[in-house]
Amino acid sequence: MGSEFKDAVAFHQHLCLDIAIGYRAAKVLVSEMGDQLKNMKEVVALVGNETCAVDAIQEITGCTFGKRNLILTHIGKPVYILQNTATGTAVRAYCKYWDTFDHSQLRALRKETKRPDASPEAKAALQKKTEEIIDAILAAPDSALFSISEVSLPPPPKSGKYQAEPCDQCHEHVDIALLKDKGGKRLCTECLGTIPA
Ligand SMILES: [Zn+2]
Ligand SMILES: [Zn+2]
The missing domain is CATH 3.30.1330.130 (60s Ribosomal Protein L30; Chain: A;)
Incomplete structure (x- = not known):
């Protein structure tokens, strides 16, 4: 070996x-x-x-x-x-x-x-x-x-640097690309999962 x-x-x-x-x-x-x-x-x-x-x-x-x-x-x-x-x-x-x-x-x-x-x-x-x-x-x-x-191949997208803003529910900062609208709020992935569809 x-x-x-x-x-x-x-x-x-x-x-x-x-x-x-x-x-x-x-x-x-x-x-x-x-x-x-x-x-x-x-x-x-x-x-x-x-x-x-x-x-x-x-x-x-x-x-x-x-x-x-x-x-x-x-x-x-x-x-x-x-x-x-x-x-x-x-x-x-x-x-x-x-x-x-x-x-x-x-x-x-x-x-x-x-x-x-x-x-x-x-x-x-x-x-x-x-x-x-x-x-x-x-x-x-x-x-x-x-x-x-x-x-x-085309160059891979740059990663690691992102713009962050607070989630409307937990107020923790999150990559803005991952904030999703729900009921007039912008929520992070973790909070989205806690709200019934
Ligand atoms: Zn292994
Ligand atoms: Zn959140």
């Missing part, structure tokens, strides 16, 4: 299949982007779904939610993109590994270990199988894991 992968696992705080996928995705994107990553202030990572893989993307690329250069696109696909927002150049990796992956063995082992009378042998077997798959993911050629393409 390479030290960078160990760092990703340490950040994520457990070893799992998707942290290995995220690690491989981050590595291939970084290598394909090359010089486009010279100024990381111009770079954003776009992730299509919320999985363990995203923690590896954060650890390896340094793009994080807190720095607002990690963007969840909610497209519901294992698609990971690094984009240089100054040049527009972006590399996209779709993880195709799961499309043909046979989950049956893992599923059976997981079911086995969830029984109240699960044996230590069953737990060891699941652990062993998981590690085998992780080793396979770490050793696989990029082309077996991902469809990789260069794409051109």
